[in-house]
Amino acid sequence: MGTATAPKAQQNLQVLEVVREVEIAASIDIVFETVLEQLGPMLSCGEDAPLLDMKLEAWPGGRWFRDLGNGAGHLWGHVQAIRPPELLELHGPMFMSAAATSHVQxxxxxVDGLTRLDFSHRAMGLIPLELQDGVDVNQGWTNYFAKLxxxxxKRLKP
Known part of the structure; x- marks a missing residue:
């Protein structure tokens, strides 16, 4: 016979939005290739953090997941749309173990030898506050773009 637990306080629906415009002095092909690499096998949570063993299947419906080996892992999302080298859209829970879903574009x-990257990450659901705080300010996308x-x-240097 199971035991009952006390009900938790109701958590309200949260909305998260991170929008960035980044200019990178490189061709669109190099930037797009590096975006895919940095979302896949080279993704880490910080400059000195270990790699996360991510896989990105770069085709419509492809999975974006963390492979822990032996059939274990975490599904972060699916490729919703891809049009190399101009567009990548991902949809799914991302890094959140919560009742939430995200769209990343x-x-x-x-333009004139520069690549302009318009980025957005929008999420909604029961997103814990500690996840909201880490997505952009102290780590998350801020670190991702610095590493990108x-x-x-490095690719441009001979």
């Missing part, structure tokens, strides 16, 4: 455009720029720079 990378839209790239090359550094990796593009």
């Amino acid at each position: 990378f839209r790239l455009q090359e 720029r550094g990796c593009v720079d």
